[in-house]
Each structure stands twice: as structure tokens, then as C-alpha cells.
Amino acid sequence: MTQPPPPPNQPPQQPGFGPPQDPAGQQPQPPAQPPQQPSSAPGGPDLGKAPQPQPGYGYPQAPQTPPPAAPQTPPPAAPQGPGYGYPQQPPQAQPPQPPAGYGYPGQQPTGPYGQPQYGQPGYGQPGYGYPQATVPMPPQPGGPGGGGRKINAQLAIIVAAVVAIALIIGGGVWYASSSGKDDDKNNTASSGGGTGGKDSKNGGGTSSGGEEKVPADPSSKVLFQVPEPKLPKGTESIVTSGSWLTDKVYAKSGIAEIVGYDRDKGTEAWTIDLPGPVCAATEHVTDDGRTAIVHKPAMPTKTDPQSCTQVSVIDLAAGKKVWSKTAKSGTMEISFNNVTVSGGTVAAGSTSGGAAWEVASGKALWAPKTSDTCYDSGYGGGPKLVAVRKCGSYEQRQLHIQTIDPKTGNVISEYKMSEGIEYAAVVSTDPLVMAADVGDSAGDGSGISDFFSIDNKTGKLRTRISAPGDEYAARCDGITKIEHCSGLAVGNDRLYIPTEEHDSGSEYGQTNEIVAFDLSTGKQTGQRADAGEDYSITPLRMDGGNILAYKKPPYDKGGQIVSIDGGTFKQTTLMENPSTESVRDVETSMLPDSAEILYSQGRLYMSDVFASDFSSSDEKEYLAIAFGTS
Structure with a gap:
């Protein structure tokens, strides 16, 4: 994936202090504008760059701790595909096979540990992520479970002919049977809103296992739009990371300010002025409505880009800045890359180390020590506080993933990644899940080739999940933001x-689809949620035991919010946005991989993380857009 050019006025690296500096710049890069039309399927990465062979489609690679002994018998050979959809010779009668592929536990050829062989069968043939057409066999003498069942020659000929026809039309059968109709209604492992979810209106109530209410009519309207702020003269782009929801306001970072908007009307409830632009923000908010940001001490100029030295706590309920602090490595103020909140503590990390303060008072809890040979590059917050601690020189790096006490910084448990992994991102702190691009093998700029499920209490690896970049679409920034x-x-x-x-x-x-992996075994559960024809589905967050997801629309419809039952994977539509071109153009410029998306109780807020002047002067750009149902 082509990466966008970095924004100008990058702050300089901290010279001569603290541990070795990462080659990456301090500031994140503006995302490329998402396409207005559905893009073609991306190509696969150079698998030869991976440090070890990929064992299977979405299954874990061999863990770094010794795995259980592999089966001693070699895996059976993979069946050869019929070749461009037609059999090369009359097929032989075969027993029925359950469907396999995207999200289904298949009875397909397996490699070590019972995992399906990667790349079998070929693209475009039944089996490449799609269920193969199967024909049920008639009962044989002996009944279910009996032995000695035989198929006579006449029956074998009939079955072979039917199988041949099924193979020819197999590709078309998949799309018909996964359209959210008929078969899928009775298949709890694959029930999906294949038509975009219009047939799943419940007429009120709440979705099973979650708190989000199901509206009688999911059709939404635009509540308000926030125009993109005017940039200072000579500035091409400025970070606007940070958006939060309270029971009263939608708060969004602007240029050197945070503004609280009425959730429904969009009128300004309060404004917090900052001396300089926001550099990074955490999504976590304390019970009393406080969150944290990193920002610059002044507005950047061509000659002085300014560093991200200020860590501030914002009171979203009161609409004010509570305190602002800095920390030093040696005699230099640290320029922070990331910030988070956990257990009453604000923690911020950088290439010069990490520091922490009490949320309530701003009291310093820890700062980098000049004697340290390792340093905290960043933290993940929320239910627990997790540090990504870097040791060793560049290209000989070892990452220590530490669950720490938020009050003291003392290490509770630690997992050491294999040497050579330079960056890792915190996906979740409880349960602890990390993402990393091992050996730069993802190949798509996503930052993910593998997920690591780690036990918080012991620091032991539970399982490692392989997620090749050409097969899965999640993204993580483990370079600077750590928990993004x-x-x-x-x-x-x-x-x-x-x-x-x-x-x-x-x-x-x-x-596309959403699939589920068990964090204790690393294997797919068999659950799958289909986006539906011409839609693309992306998880947003959990709602109790349910998954909230956003559906990117086709060219003639609006996007959707759906709730996916955590047990049955049945989809319920919570919102469907207007399909008018002007609204859709704004919505599709703020997609999940390049924007911030918040949904709560019938309200959807989408916002950019950069303000720029890259667009033409006759195009009206927006910083945020809000949708709501009745």
C-alpha cells in the first residue's frame, strides 16, 4: 500500500539524550484520501520475506515458546483444483464435504497442528475462501454410524455427474447462498446481512448481549457537519487527532483547540484553547470524564516546527484543561509520541522514554532514568496499563511487553518478543493482545503480520495468530502511537x-467478511459476518458481548452500523445513512482506516485526524459529520 507523504514541519529528533533514537519521525503522517469507488482486491505480499513459512490462512504461526509436539505423520496431499472451474477428467464419487474457507472450519488438507495448507486450492476455484459445492449422499445400508457402507456402480456414475455440474457452477452458488437469504438464516456460523442488513430491522428493543438500542427505523439523517478549519498561513497540514463522546457533548480536536459540540444540534457548548496543535490523544476516558492529549507548546512555523512536549489532562464534562506537564530525559524536554490513561494514571511514551502522572493532581509518578539501557516507547491503557519497552540497538531490538502497576510503574508480568521485531502495537490490555509486523512480512503497510495473545498475570504467550497482510484488513501503528x-x-x-x-x-x-479467532487456541471459531454484496465491513468496538461494525457503502447507498451477535453472529442494522451523493461523498472521505468513528445510542460521529489544504479551492471539506436516527 502506498504511504502518504509526511506532513511538513516535522519536529527534530532529540539529540544526544536517552536511548538510541528510532529512525521514524515524531509526527504521524496524514492518511491518503480513501477511494470514492470500491477498490480492487489488493495483491499479496512477498511471502519470501517472512522469517518463517506462513502455516495457514489466518492461523497462528509457530509460537516463540516451544509448541506442543506436531503430529508425526505427514499431512495429506492437497487435492488438485479442477482448473478454471471445469474438471480435467470425470470426477470420482466422493463423500460429502462441509464448506470451507472464509471463516468456516473446513475439512480441508491440513499442515502441522491441523491447519489448512496455505494457498490451496488456487484463486478463482472453489475453495479459495469459498465453500466448495457438495452433494449429499443417499443413506446406505447399515444406517448412520454403521460400517460397511458401499456405493454401487450406477450410483457412483450419477453422483459423479452431479459433482461435475456442481464444480462448474460452484463459484456462482457461493454468492447466491451467502446473500443473507434462505440458507444463511439457519446457519448461525455465517448469518450475515448479505443485502446490507435491510432485512434485519427488529422494530425496537436492544440487541442481544449489548446496550445499543435497535431503532424502529434505522434510516438516519445528517445532524450536523463541522467545516474543516482554516490552516495558518504557510501550513499544509495539522494533526486533529482526538474525538470523544459524553452524555452531553461530542468533543473534537481542531487546530490548537478542542471543541465540545451539542450531540444533536452541533452547536458549540465549550472550547478549550491550546497553545499549539494536538499531536496525539487517547480514546480512554475516566469515570469522571477526564482524558489526556499531547500537544505542542506553540504554533509551528517554517523555522520552528515545535516539538510535542506538553501532556495535558482535559475535563470533558466541564470543558476545561485541568493541567499540563512536561518531562525531561537528561536536560532535554521529551517530545512524546503517544499518551494513554489507565487506573488514574496518564502515561506517555517516546523514543527518549516514558513518563507518568496522576490524572487528578498532575503529580509525577515516573520519568526516564539516564542510566536505563531500555526505554518505554509507549503504553496501552484502559482496564490495565501495558508498556512496550525497547531494549537493544536498532535491527537487534527486543521488545518487552510489560503489564505494569499504574501507580508505581512496577512490572507485574513480562513477555519478551523475539529479537528483531522493531515495533509492536497494543490491541487490547485485558485480555492482552499485541500486533506486530514480524520481519516486515505484512507487505501492505498495515503494521500487522501476527497477533500475540499474552497472559496478563504470568506474561506467558497463550497463542500466536498469523494474519497475512494480503488476507486481513486491520491496521495498527506500532511505530509511534502504540495503541492506535x-x-x-x-x-x-x-x-x-x-x-x-x-x-x-x-x-x-x-x-469482505469479519471472522473470529479464539485467543486461547489461535484458531478460527467458524463464525463469519458477511458484509453483503458491494459492502465492506469493519469492526468498531464491542458492545457487551456483541460486535459493533461499520459497513462502507457501494456507490449508490449510504453506510451502515450493524450489531453482530457474539454467539450467533446474526446481524442487526442499527443505522443506515442517506444515499444522496453529497452526503455520501463526505461519509466516504472518513472511513475506518483513515478516520475516527464513534457510535452510541443512535448517533454516529465520523471525523478526520488531519486538516489539510490538499483539496482544490472549490471543494468544501469537513472536519466531522454526525448522523442520527429518530
Whole structure:
């Protein structure tokens, strides 16, 4: 994936102090504008760059701790595909096989540990992520469970002919049977809103296992739009990271300010002025409505880009800044890359180390020590506080993933990643899930080739999940932001991630699915939520035991919010946005991989994380847009 150019006025690296500096710049880069039309399916990465062979489609690689002994018998050979959809010779009668592929536990050829062989069968043939067509066999003498069942020659000929026909039309059968109709209504492992979810209106109530209410009519309207702020003269882009919801306001970072908007009307309830732009923000909010940001001490100029030295706590309920602090490494003020909140503590990390303060008072809890040979590059917050601690020199790096006491910084447990992994992102702190691009093998700029499920109490690896970049669509920034991941959710001791887009069955359409991995075994659970023809689905967050997801729309419809039952994977539509072109243009410029998306109780807020002047002067740009149902 082509990466966007970095914004100008990057702050300089801290010279000569603290541990070795990462080559990455301090500031994040503006995301590329998402396409207005569905894109083609991305190509696969150079698998030869991976440090070890990929064992299977979405299954874990061999863990770093010695795994259980592999089966001693070699795996059976993979069946050869019929070749461009037609059999090369009359097929032989075969016993029926259950469907396999995207999200289904298949009875397919297996490699070590019972995992399906990667790349079998070929793309475009039944089996490449799609269920193969099967024909049920008639009962044989002996009854179910009996032995000695035989198929006579006449029956074998009939079955072989039927199988041949099924193979020819197999690709088309998949799209018909996964359209949210008929078969899928009775298949709890694959019930999906194949038509975009219009047939799943419940007429009120709450979705099973969650708090989000199901409206009688999910059709939404635009509540308000926030125009993109005017940039200072000579500035091409400025970070606007940070958006939060309270029971009264939607708060959003602007240029050197945070503004609280009425949730329904969009009128300004309060404004917090900052001396300089926001550099980073955490999504976590304390019970009393406080959160944390990193910002610059002044507005940047061409000659002085300013560093991200200020850590501030914001009171979202009162609409005011509570305190602002800095920390030093040696004699230099630290320029922080990331910030989070956990257990009454604000923690911020950088290439010069990490520091922490009490949320309530701003009292310093810890700061980098000049004698340290390792340093905290960043933290993940929320239910627990997790530090990503870097040791060793560049390209010989070892990351220590530490669950720490938020009051003292003392290490509770620690997991050491294999040497050579330079960056890792915190997906979830409880349960603890990390993402990393091992050996730069993802190949798509997503920052993810593998997920690591780790026991918080012992620091032991529970399982490692392989997630090749050409097969899965989640993204993580483990370079600077540490806990900034999009397109995934963790709950029910499972990891929910979307597949990459693939042909939907329409002439030019694309679609994808959400699949689930068990965090104790690393294996897919068999649950799958289909986006539906020409839609693309992305997890947003958990709602109790349910998954909230956003559906990117096709060219002639609006996006949707759906609730996916954590048990049955049945989808319920909570919101469907207007399909008018002007509204859709704004919505599709703020997609999950490049924007902040918040949904709560019938209200959806989408916002940019950069303000820029890259657009033409005759185009009206927006910083945020809000939708609501009746």
C-alpha cells in the first residue's frame, strides 16, 4: 500500500539524550484520501520475506515458546483444483464435504497442528475462501454410524455427474447462498446481512448481549457537519487527532483547540484553547470524564516546527484543561509520541522514554532514568496499563511487553518478543493482545503480520495468530502511537478482524467478511459476518458481548452500523445513512482506516485526524459529520 507523504514541519529528533533514537519521525503522517469507488482486491505480499513459512490462512504461526509436539505423520496431499472451474477428467464419487474457507472450519488438507495448507486450492476455484459445492449422499445400508457402507456402480456414475455440474457452477452458488437469504438464516456460523442488513430491522428493543438500542427505523439523517478549519498561513497540514463522546457533548480536536459540540444540534457548548496543535490523544476516558492529549507548546512555523512536549489532562464534562506537564530525559524536554490513561494514571511514551502522572493532581509518578539501557516507547491503557519497552540497538531490538502497576510503574508480568521485531502495537490490555509486523512480512503497510495473545498475570504467550497482510484488513501503528489500531475488536476472549476485500459477485463490486479467532487456541471459531454484496465491513468496538461494525457503502447507498451477535453472529442494522451523493461523498472521505468513528445510542460521529489544504479551492471539506436516527 502506498504511504502518504509526511506532513511538513516535522519536529527534530532529540539529540544526544536517552536511548538510541528510532529512525521514524515524531509526527504521524496524514492518511491518503480513501477511494470514492470500491477498490480492487489488493495483491499479496512477498511471502519470501517472512522469517518463517506462513502455516495457514489466518492461523497462528509457530509460537516463540516451544509448541506442543506436531503430529508425526505427514499431512495429506492437497487435492488438485479442477482448473478454471471445469474438471480435467470425470470426477470420482466422493463423500460429502462441509464448506470451507472464509471463516468456516473446513475439512480441508491440513499442515502441522491441523491447519489448512496455505494457498490451496488456487484463486478463482472453489475453495479459495469459498465453500466448495457438495452433494449429499443417499443413506446406505447399515444406517448412520454403521460400517460397511458401499456405493454401487450406477450410483457412483450419477453422483459423479452431479459433482461435475456442481464444480462448474460452484463459484456462482457461493454468492447466491451467502446473500443473507434462505440458507444463511439457519446457519448461525455465517448469518450475515448479505443485502446490507435491510432485512434485519427488529422494530425496537436492544440487541442481544449489548446496550445499543435497535431503532424502529434505522434510516438516519445528517445532524450536523463541522467545516474543516482554516490552516495558518504557510501550513499544509495539522494533526486533529482526538474525538470523544459524553452524555452531553461530542468533543473534537481542531487546530490548537478542542471543541465540545451539542450531540444533536452541533452547536458549540465549550472550547478549550491550546497553545499549539494536538499531536496525539487517547480514546480512554475516566469515570469522571477526564482524558489526556499531547500537544505542542506553540504554533509551528517554517523555522520552528515545535516539538510535542506538553501532556495535558482535559475535563470533558466541564470543558476545561485541568493541567499540563512536561518531562525531561537528561536536560532535554521529551517530545512524546503517544499518551494513554489507565487506573488514574496518564502515561506517555517516546523514543527518549516514558513518563507518568496522576490524572487528578498532575503529580509525577515516573520519568526516564539516564542510566536505563531500555526505554518505554509507549503504553496501552484502559482496564490495565501495558508498556512496550525497547531494549537493544536498532535491527537487534527486543521488545518487552510489560503489564505494569499504574501507580508505581512496577512490572507485574513480562513477555519478551523475539529479537528483531522493531515495533509492536497494543490491541487490547485485558485480555492482552499485541500486533506486530514480524520481519516486515505484512507487505501492505498495515503494521500487522501476527497477533500475540499474552497472559496478563504470568506474561506467558497463550497463542500466536498469523494474519497475512494480503488476507486481513486491520491496521495498527506500532511505530509511534502504540495503541492506535483500527478495523478490529477484542471481546469474548476472541479477536474479530475483517478479511481483505474480494469480488462480490456483481460486475465490479467488492465485499469482505469479519471472522473470529479464539485467543486461547489461535484458531478460527467458524463464525463469519458477511458484509453483503458491494459492502465492506469493519469492526468498531464491542458492545457487551456483541460486535459493533461499520459497513462502507457501494456507490449508490449510504453506510451502515450493524450489531453482530457474539454467539450467533446474526446481524442487526442499527443505522443506515442517506444515499444522496453529497452526503455520501463526505461519509466516504472518513472511513475506518483513515478516520475516527464513534457510535452510541443512535448517533454516529465520523471525523478526520488531519486538516489539510490538499483539496482544490472549490471543494468544501469537513472536519466531522454526525448522523442520527429518530
